[in-house]
Amino acid sequence: MEVVAELSVCTYTKATTRLHSSQLSISSTHLSYLRRRAFRPITRPRDARITCSVTSDQVQAPIAVQAEGPKTKNDCYGVFCLTYDLKAEEETKAWKKTINISVSGAAGMISNHLLFKLASGEVFGPDQPIALKLLGSERSFQALEGVAMELEDSLFPLLREVKIGINPYEVFQDAEWALLIGAKPRGPGMERAGLLDINGQIFAEQGKALNAVASPNVKVIVVGNPCNTNALICLKNAPKIPAKNFHALTRLDENRAKCQLALKAGVFYDKVSNMTIWGNHSTTQVPDFLNARINGLPVKEVIKDHKWLEEEFTEKVQKRGGVLIQKWGRSSAASTAVSIADAMKSLVTPTPKGDWFSSGVYTTGNPYGIAEDLVFSMPCRSKPCLRKFKRILQGDGDYELVKDVIFDDYLLKRINKTEAELLAEKRCVAHLTGEGVAFCDLPEDTMLPGEM
Amino acid sequence: MEVVAELSVCTYTKATTRLHSSQLSISSTHLSYLRRRAFRPITRPRDARITCSVTSDQVQAPIAVQAEGPKTKNDCYGVFCLTYDLKAEEETKAWKKTINISVSGAAGMISNHLLFKLASGEVFGPDQPIALKLLGSERSFQALEGVAMELEDSLFPLLREVKIGINPYEVFQDAEWALLIGAKPRGPGMERAGLLDINGQIFAEQGKALNAVASPNVKVIVVGNPCNTNALICLKNAPKIPAKNFHALTRLDENRAKCQLALKAGVFYDKVSNMTIWGNHSTTQVPDFLNARINGLPVKEVIKDHKWLEEEFTEKVQKRGGVLIQKWGRSSAASTAVSIADAMKSLVTPTPKGDWFSSGVYTTGNPYGIAEDLVFSMPCRSKPCLRKFKRILQGDGDYELVKDVIFDDYLLKRINKTEAELLAEKRCVAHLTGEGVAFCDLPEDTMLPGEM
Missing domain, CATH: 3.90.110.10 (Lactate dehydrogenase/glycoside hydrolase, family 4, C-terminal)
Structure with missing residues (x-):
């Protein structure tokens, strides 16, 4: 490995040896932190729990604390609606701030491989918790639920949140990585120009959504074809995000x-x-x-x-x-x-x-x-x-x-x-x-x- | 982690800090070692190469050394037929003996996830080379080639060999792990007894093959259903392998x-x-x-x-x-x-x-x-x-x-x-x-x- 003379301190991961209350309150827009903070188990760690509408028929009535209000269906999925034990996390002193990763086309086959790789720690390492926010379509919503269920059943210790949805303005919230895999396939007889137009509209919309709700330094990797021009469209519609943060996969x-x-x-x-x-x-x-x-x-x-x-x-x-x-x-x-x-x-x-x-x-x-x-x-x-x-x-x-x-x-x-x-x-x-x-x-x- | 008072030295991995010639000659039945040894690049490391029938149209004529004879089609696949640079390997001093993993049903969807997990180092760790021997059927042979091609294109540094085949006596050769995923699905109207018989015959055959050619301490995980009884049939047909080495996946x-x-x-x-x-x-x-x-x-x-x-x-x-x-x-x-x-x-x-x-x-x-x-x-x-x-x-x-x-x-x-x-x-x-x-x-x- 090359050690470069002038090293900067990483701006990206914002690594912390533990999560301090002060840091939690800084990221006040970050729902999951609020949720964790609200249910931080101080006196009764074992009783701390939170209900989730998706699983309300399955979960016991909350004992210690109440959720901060009804959640929308897409806010969290299944077991990932449950409190992660922050106290135990602090004891390890090794966990870093969770990285938010949004993925479009999340019910497709590429994602079906990629999501499990990400959740297993392969990309960000064995001490880096991640959250997966999965974007699908009305048509693929049930399949998205299936993906989330398989993620539940895999018991990945690093996977702290899974959210599924069909609205990019919700799913891209606070994204630090956006992996834009979903794209319309070319229909019979469709010209490349037609494909550019159809998919371009999707990526223009997703660019606007990233611009509005993602982390301002989000890294975007466009996989859906034609990926170079889709990435160009996306970055043009996201002026708040540095243009150099957009990648087309080659x-x-x-x-x-x-x-x-x-x-x-x-x-x-x-x-x-x-x-x-x-x-x-x-x-x-x-x-x-x-x-x-x-x-x-x-x-x-x-x-x-x-x-x-x-x-x-x-x-x-x-x-x-x-x-x-x-x-x-x-x-x-x-x-x-x-x-x-x-x-x-x-x-x-x-x-x-x-x-x-x-x-x-x-x-x-x-x-x-x-x-x-x-x-x-x-x-x-x-x-x-x-x-x-x-x-x-x-x-x-x-x-x-x-x-x-x-x-x-x-x-x-x-x-x-x-x-x-x-x-x-x-x-x-x-x-x-x-x-x-x-x-x-x-x-x-x-x-x-x-x-x- | 529990540290048990009486610790034995691992018998399974046979870890070595480097591969000595003496060790190579001990495992004289191990083809890949022989191949490596034969082409061990001593004086002309860059020129050492070996041809493979699968890719003979693509590879340059060998310069330094010749292969030890014509190979069967199933002996290795594509880029995995090529010399791995043992000298560089020795320089790292960290590599361990390659683990041989045989997988049946290798063209199916479960394997399509599992093989890439194994090749990425997820199970055996980041310094443990592996070899994948993939068993398919006549019908699935082309799909097996597709899987091998995708493994090539993934450039996994730990994946040293890929072999594909339809004969368990070839594919299970020297296996230290056998993951038996393939099984016939139940046809319409088939009783469980019928399924037991059809799949039982497959697992009896695979047990015989393991007994004949696998490592004597091979660990066998049976996934194909009905997996418990398939595992029992398999172990009964492999008397040379300890019965406790057989697992049915639950x-x-x-x-x-x-x-x-x-x-x-x-x-x-x-x-x-x-x-x-x-x-x-x-x-x-x-x-x-x-x-x-x-x-x-x-x-x-x-x-x-x-x-x-x-x-x-x-x-x-x-x-x-x-x-x-x-x-x-x-x-x-x-x-x-x-x-x-x-x-x-x-x-x-x-x-x-x-x-x-x-x-x-x-x-x-x-x-x-x-x-x-x-x-x-x-x-x-x-x-x-x-x-x-x-x-x-x-x-x-x-x-x-x-x-x-x-x-x-x-x-x-x-x-x-x-x-x-x-x-x-x-x-x-x-x-x-x-x-x-x-x-x-x-x-x-x-x-x-x-x-x-």
Whole structure:
């Protein structure tokens, strides 16, 4: 791990060795804290409990304290409506402030993998409690209940709250991470422009909701396609949130590219580093074999078959999803969820020395000469910081663009093509970004095989 | 954590700080070691590679060394056929011997959750490499390839080998864990006796295969239903493997029971302990509220509604799977996978002081007076041991039955009923356990709702 000379103190986790009353009262808008505080078991810890409308038929009448009023159906789910024992928590002195994670498309298959990974502590570590706020639709509400029931039955010690709902203004409340997975699939005969418009409206609405109710420094990862332009729409509708906090997921492409290079070179995949995906999460994307390294050496020095690199490699990365659908009969939910967890971990842990990761991020101010005001996949490094009390090096959720990359004509030509596509997509959604009348001249279908 | 006075050194993991040549030659039957040894990169570490028939069209011609001969298609998959860099591994000095895990029903939804949990290090920890050997059927072989591809694309650093196949004698080779998830679902109009016979034949065959090729101390967890009797059939066909190594999964029932008690008592689920599921994984199972504890107190002292405990609690636990199917439209794959991981973790980590967990295990020698020679869910504690070099307390994969449990008439009556059912199931499969002619007099359908 690289220890950078100038370390800031993490602004993101706000780690505390214990929860003080003063801190509780500061976050006065945070319902769960109020609830915990209200029921903080001082004299009768064992009797402290709280009723919840979802389970009111099951729970004993409260003995010590009453809930602060009737809750809406979506405020909490089942066992997660119950008091978490704050006193015992304080005794461990290790718990940190709960991280609020909102997830859209929460009843879908990608989420079904991702939520259980998050709840098990895989992303934020074994001493970091989390709350999951799940956004579904009217149609998927029962399935959301099923997901919440399975989360109950899993007894994850780190999972302190689960909330389900269909209103983003409720579900995104106080979100510190928003994982926007849900999107409408493309219907039969629908053009990419039509898909951009339908999903763009969803992401415009979700951007407004994040702007209104999420944590002002919320990190947003857009997975629903077309994810780059959806992320652009989302950030344009959330002016209070820093534009650099919005990500479009290209990590699965990066992971697949690393695996294909490993296969070709005959090395295990952990030997491949510095893999950039440039541009759009579409068939114009550019897996960059010029800057990537194998065992620390430039790929072109290790893989002598340059024809394969130029003509087959990119296609192998892009066709992976389609081949998977043929083999497996479903899209790649598990590995997509892994790549979302990877993307989050990359932001909250220090990037290994000399390496980087790819993410679709806001281009304004980029050092590569890429057109500004787009969401474009580029090489990133997390910004390390020191956790205040424990002196542990970690990422703070923020990142910086990598400067020491090289370009050749071949790479630039392909970057220009994916840039042109993203500019065209942007013109298609001008009505959703507040930039006037949309004009759509997308030349071809560039959806990745196996994705909707 | 309880530190027991007499600690043995772990026999299970055989942890080593590094792999010595001498150790490699000892495990001479272990193909992967031979392969690694053969390609151990001494003078030209970067060039060492190995071809694999699956990917021979993709991989460069080998430079330094040749593979030791043509491999069968099922011997390894894709990137997992490639040399793992043993030299770098030695430099870290932290890796342990790879654990071989075989999984049947590997193309199904439960496995789709479980395999990614195992590969991420959730069960065996962040410094424990694993190998996954996946058993499917002719029909599911393509889906198995899809699973292997998604595992490739996930770049799990701990996942050193993936093998797929349809022959248990190949897939169970050297298995140290066998997770038997695959089973035939019940067809329309099929009686439980018919299901017992069809699945019993599968588990008899798999028991023979384990006996022939698995590690002699393999731990076997049977998930496919009817899991208790399947586990009994399996162990009867594997006389070389200790009978106590076979488990029938009742951990999901235990987890659900804990959650329902927490809901009723109005406490978070981490306050419920000492939860036993007695008997069969069927509707005759006995979730034991007499011995269970909430905040360290007997459940009956905390939940005063004893009528609910006697008349509703068990039903709530058992109907959970059925309700989930209604809500979610699928069976509970994610929480089942969590419970399998829980069951494994319980065996390889020390059981917290005073607590226990449930598993369907062999009854011979049990202290409760339950009929011998059955697989019956009972309260277990893992056996702690010290890891040789690192002095870390862990479970060694073995367990002992808990002695300090109490019984009352109500509990005994119900235990007798589930015992009678398991004795009847055993008579149904006498032809598969080598005990003569089967005689089937199962009185009623006791499959749990939501399970096949």
